Amino acid sequence: MTSAATPAKFKPYTRQSIQSARQWQWMSPDLQEAVQVVSHVLPFRVNEYVLDQLIDWNNIPDDPIYRLTFPHRDMLPAREYEQLRDLVLYKKDEAATAKLVHDIRMRMNPHPAGQMTHNVPRVNDAPVKGLQHKYKETVLFFPSAGQTCHAYCTFCFRWPQFVGMEEMKFDARECTELVSYLATHPDVTDVLITGGDPMIMNTRSLTEFIEPLLAPELAHIQNIRIGTKSVAYWPQRYVSDKDSDDLMRLFEKVVKAGKNLALMGHYNHAVELRQPVAQQAVKRIVGTGATLRMQGPLIRHINEDPNSWAELWTTGVRLGAIPYYMFVERDTGPRDYFALPLARAHEIFQAAYSMVSGLSRTVRGPSMSAFPGKVVIDGVVTINGEKLFALQFLQARNPDWVRRPFFAKYDPDATWLDHLKPAFGRKKFFFEGGEDDHEAFAAAGRVIPIQPARTHDQRASDSQPDAA
Numbered sequence: 225m226t227s228a229a230t231p232a233k234f235k236p237y238t239r240q241s242i243q244s245a246r247q248w249q250w251m252s253p254d255l256q257e258a259v260q261v262v263s264h265v266l267p268f269r270v271n272e273y274v275l276d277q278l279i280d281w282n283n284i285p286d287d288p289i290y291r292l293t294f295p296h297r298d299m300l301p302a303r304e305y306e307q308l309r310d311l312v313l314y315k316k317d318e319a320a321t322a323k324l325v326h327d328i329r330m331r332m333n334p335h336p337a338g339q340m341t342h343n344v345p346r347v348n349d350a351p352v353k354g355l356q357h358k359y360k361e362t363v364l365f366f367p368s369a370g371q372t373c374h375a376y377c378t379f380c381f382r383w384p385q386f387v388g389m390e391e392m393k394f395d396a397r398e399c400t401e402l403v404s405y406l407a408t409h410p411d412v413t414d415v416l417i418t419g420g421d422p423m424i425m426n427t428r429s430l431t432e433f434i435e436p437l438l439a440p441e442l443a444h445i446q447n448i449r450i451g452t453k454s455v456a457y458w459p460q461r462y463v464s465d466k467d468s469d470d471l472m473r474l475f476e477k478v479v480k481a482g483k484n485l486a487l488m489g490h491y492n493h494a495v496e497l498r499q500p501v502a503q504q505a506v507k508r509i510v511g512t513g514a515t516l517r518m519q520g521p522l523i524r525h526i527n528e529d530p531n532s533w534a535e536l537w538t539t540g541v542r543l544g545a546i547p548y549y550m551f552v553e554r555d556t557g558p559r560d561y562f563a564l565p566l567a568r569a570h571e572i573f574q575a576a577y578s579m580v581s582g583l584s585r586t587v588r589g590p591s592m593s594a595f596p597g598k599v600v601i602d603g604v605v606t607i608n609g610e611k612l613f614a615l616q617f618l619q620a621r622n623p624d625w626v627r628r629p630f631f632a633k634y635d636p637d638a639t640w641l642d643h644l645k646p647a648f649g650r651k652k653f654f655f656e657g658g659e660d661d662h663e664a665f666a667a668a669g670r671v672i673p674i675q676p677a678r679t680h681d682q683r684a685s686d687s688q689p690d691a692a
Contacts, residue, residue: 234374234458234465235272239263247275255285255294261309262295264321265328266557269376270294274457277499288493288526293375299558304328332557345405352401359597359619362414365402367433370422374458377492379523379553379562399433403442410444416488418451423461427470434474438481447484455489455516456496459505472512479513489545492520493527494535503543510544517548522569522590523562524553530575537576537584550576550589552601555640563639566590566613570601588618594641596655597621604634612647617655625655 237245239260248256259268270293278289285291297305308328311321343356343364356364406412415437422430437445454461462468478485487509491497497506509516518540520527527533537547550573553562564572569590577585591600597620605614611634617625631647638644652658 234460236374237270237272237275239268242268242270245272245275247279247281250281251284254297257309257313258297259295261305261312262297262299264308264312264325266295266299266378267376267380268293268295269373271375271458273460274375278456278495288532289495291525292377292379292492292523295378296561299378299561300328301560332559347405352405355402355405357409357412358621360411360623362416363402363406363409363412364416364418365399365433366418366420367399367422367425367429369425369429370417371420372424373419373421374424374454374461377453379521379526379557399436403436403439406437406442406445413444414447414449415445416449416451421452421454422450423452423454427467427474430471431474434478438478438483445483447486448478449486449488451488451490453490455487455505455509456491456502459499459502462505462508463501468508472508475509475512475514485512485514487514487516488548489516489518490520491518491536491540492523494532494539497536497539497543503539506540506543506545516540516545518545518587519549519551521551521553522564522572524564525562528564528568528572530572530579533572533576534579534584537580537587541581541583547580547584547587549591550587552590552592552640554593555642559639565636566601566638566640566644567604567634567636570603573601574603591618592641596641597625599641602629605631607631607647610647613644620655622655628654628660630654630661 242248242259251259262268274289274293279293280287280289283290285294285296300308304324308321308324311317311324343358344351345355345357345363346352354366354368356366358364402415406415417433422433434448436442437448460468462471465471475485489506496502506516518537522528533550540547552566552569553559553564555563573590577587588600591598596617598618599615600618602614602616605612613632613634614629615632616627616629618627620626630653632644632653633647635643635645646653646658648661650658650661654660
């Protein structure tokens with residue numbers, strides 16, 4: 225880790241400017257080439273705080289924050305990388321490059337889980353721009369001024385927002401349609417302002433989107449959430465930016481109006497919360513009466529160590545934050561590079577969970593934000609001699625599905641819900657129109673006996689002699 229002082233002014237770097245950063249010279253030619261090539265497909269943006277304070281340059285390319293922010297050649301199949309490298313660095317054929325880049329992006333499942341086709345609400349048979357409404361009580365809002373970030377994550381499932389795919393971009397230039405939509409949907413209690421990162425906006429712009437939600441006619445809106453990575457990538461937003469005090473006053477105003485303001489802080493590694501300025505940011509946020517919930521995906525090459533998760537949750541709780549979700553990396557972008565088997569994801573979650581006190585055990589996971597809803601892996605169980613995944617919905621398109629246990633055949637290689645097959649010889653899961661597992665067993669007069677999977681220590685003891 226470098227000893228450079230925390231920069232007072234935000235300075236970003238992109239593919240066009242990264243060569244001017246002093247750290248560029250510390251990278252090998254192969255790593256430099258990968259950035260120049262892969263960043264044509266995936267968005268690349270980093271800033272001085274990330275470069276100076278979060279990346280250990282003595283450990284690249286294996287440093288987790290380096291892998292989190294810098295593109296790697298293995299994020300593309302070898303053949304695609306070679307084709308793109310040839311076009312970008314040697315032939316310099318812009319038209320052919322654009323076509324290949326488009327083809328690669330389209331095979332990367334740019335908007336998973338029905339975001340474009342099923343989540344966008346319609347009024348008078350026209351889509352409402354900049355909104356998603358997947359769950360009955362929660363509406364997502366994408367302000368156009370918040371559709372970038374202080375730095376981009378290489379795994380980001382919303383990468384189409386940043387790469388010029390205008391036909392797949394969610395953004396709203398003002399909140400008139402949002403307010404109108406909410407006024408006619410009294411069942412909605414939560415508005416999630418998301419992106420990109422809404423905290424890229426200055427306080428004046430953010431106020432223009434938040435203050436209308438405090439109007440008396442929207443009394444049914446109880447919770448205003450803001451999805452943000454700024455708590456990790458630019459915590460100065462809450463501490464030393466020129467309008468950070470104004471931002472704190474805005475948070476206090478929302479709380480005083482009787483709303484719950486929840487920042488959904490995206491953290492991917494414990495190092496992101498070790499810096500004094502990052503800890504100060506948490507304290508300032510919760511000091512306004514707002515809440516800060518910690519969430520992030522489990523990502524191969526970046527945060528497979530349970531100790532990192534345990535440290536992150538424990539530090540957050542000490543500062544006043546609330547551990548919320550460990551997600552499964554979504555099936556989009558360079559998913560083959562980042563995905564972990566669900567069985568391994570559960571092992572990591574269970575190991576981290578076992579290291580923390582009850583105050584950190586508000587966290588839920590590993591959870592998949594799949595098309596039908598948020599599915600959590602409760603464990604690996606044995607039922608009637610069959611090894612299975614035990615799962616349930618934490619959120620669902622159909623609220624009746626929530627907290628209904630169901631089972632899938634154990635598959636050590638499965639990385640997503642779509643890879644799983646129903647247990648007990650079923651052809652479909654209950655949410656696909658199949659039979660409910662518990663109802664079927666009850667009708668047959670049988671009970672499902674659940675035997676928890678053996679832990680690593682228990683399995684190891686099987687081969688040890690009995691103690692005297």
